[in-house]
Amino acid sequence: MEFRNDCDVYRDRSVRASWKVPAFCCNDWGALKLLEICSAFGFERPFDLVYGAPHCSWSGGRPSAVRSPLDGGLIDAYFSAYAQFGVRCALTFSKLAVDEKDYDNEYNNMLLDYVEKYDGQVILFDDGLARYIKRSRPRIAIVASLNKAMCNLQDSRESESDYYRDLFRLYDEVVVRSEYVLRDGWLDDLRDRRDSVEIIVNQFCVPDCKHAFSHISELEEWSHRGCCGEGRPCYHLETASCIESRLSENLFISNRRISELCSAGFTHMKIAGRNSPLPLFLDTLAEYIFEPTGVISHIKRAIVRDFKKESMMGFEALFPFSIPKSVLKGL
Numbered sequence: 001m002e003f004r005n006d007c008d009v010y011r012d013r014s015v016r017a018s019w020k021v022p023a024f025c026c027n028d029w030g031a032l033k034l035l036e037i038c039s040a041f042g043f044e045r046p047f048d049l050v051y052g053a054p055h056c057s058w059s060g061g062r063p064s065a066v067r068s069p070l071d072g073g074l075i076d077a078y079f080s081a082y083a084q085f086g087v088r089c090a091l092t093f094s095k096l097a098v099d100e101k102d103y104d105n106e107y108n109n110m111l112l113d114y115v116e117k118y119d120g121q122v123i124l125f126d127d128g129l130a131r132y133i134k135r136s137r138p139r140i141a142i143v144a145s146l147n148k149a150m151c152n153l154q155d156s157r158e159s160e161s162d163y164y165r166d167l168f169r170l171y172d173e174v175v176v177r178s179e180y181v182l183r184d185g186w187l188d189d190l191r192d193r194r195d196s197v198e199i200i201v202n203q204f205c206v207p208d209c210k211h212a213f214s215h216i217s218e219l220e221e222w223s224h225r226g227c228c229g230e231g232r233p234c235y236h237l238e239t240a241s242c243i244e245s246r247l248s249e250n251l252f253i254s255n256r257r258i259s260e261l262c263s264a265g266f267t268h269m270k271i272a273g274r275n276s277p278l279p280l281f282l283d284t285l286a287e288y289i290f291e292p293t294g295v296i297s298h299i300k301r302a303i304v305r306d307f308k309k310e311s312m313m314g315f316e317a318l319f320p321f322s323i324p325k326s327v328l329k330g331l
Helices: 028-040 070-084 104-118 127-136 146-150 158-168 179-182 186-196 212-224 243-248 255-263 278-286 298-311
Strands: 016-025 047-052 087-091 122-124 141-144 173-176 197-200 268-270
Touching: 016 028, 016 146, 028 278, 028 298, 047 122, 047 158, 070 104, 087 104, 087 146, 104 122, 104 278, 122 127, 141 243, 146 158, 146 173, 146 212, 158 173, 173 179, 173 186, 179 197, 186 197, 212 255, 255 268, 255 278, 268 298, 278 298
Parallel strands: 016 047, 016 268, 047 087, 087 122, 122 141, 141 173, 173 197, 197 268
Antiparallel strands: none
16 A cells, blocks of 8 residues: 655654553554554554553553453454564553462463463562562563552652662563653663663653552552442542643653653653543554654544444444454454
C-alpha cells in the first residue's frame, strides 16, 4: 500500500523511543488494528510493548477490564496476536501485598507460562512475588511498578536515587516517578542504569501525593469486590479539577523533553491510561508517538469507524479488549 509521501508518520526524534502502551486486555482491538494498518503500509511498528492483565488474585492498580478467567487458548491468542507484529506483553500483577500461599495459584501461574513463552514482562509491587517469579522463572523480566516509588516517597534527591538503586537489586527495570524525571539533573544519578529506567509521560496524579498508598489500597479492594458501587475518587479532586493548578503543577512530560531524554539514552517510555475509551486511547498515542497532523489523523478515524461497523454487524459481542477478526485469521 502507498501513502502520500509528504505525510509524516512519527514524531521526529534523533533517537527512537521504545513505547509501552496500555492495551493488553483493555484496548486490544484498537492496538492490534493500529499495528495491522502500520504493517500494511510498511511503517515501523509504533510501540514495542503493551501492558495490562486479565483480573486475577495478583491484580492491583486500575481494575482489569477482563473480569472473567480466560482459558489457555484465548490467552495464547492474545500473546500471539501481538507477537506477529513483534510486540511483547507486560502483565500488571501489582497487588500491594500477595500472600505467600497464593504464589502457587494455578490460573496466575498459567498466565506466567505464556509470559515466559512469549518473552514478556511482569510489573510488580510485592517483593516476595518478585522473588518467587525470579526463582521459578528466571527468564521473565521483572519491572518495579511506579506504585512502589509513589507509596514510598523519599525526602531528597539522594534518598530517592538510592531507593531506585536498591530496587535494581531485585528488579530488571524500574518505573521512576515523573517528579524525579522533571527535576533538573536528578535523572543523571541513574545514567548508568538508563537502559533499565522506565518513564511515564502522562502521569495524571498531583505531584508528590501523600495519599498514594491509601488511594491505591482502596481501589484495589474495590476491584477485588467486583467494582460494585463507586470507586474512591482522587484525594485531591478539587486541585486536580482546577485548570490553573493543572497548568502550573502537572506531571506530563513534553515531547521536547522526551526527545532530550531519548538523546540522553533514556528511551523506555510508558503511556498511562488503562481502560481509556478507544478514541481517547488513540488520541493519546497520536499525541506522543505519531506526528498528530500526519497519517494518524486518518488512521484514527478509520479504526473508530471500523470498530463501530464491526460492532453493528457481528453476531458476537465486540469489546475494546476483543481481538480483531482480521488479526485472528493470521494466527
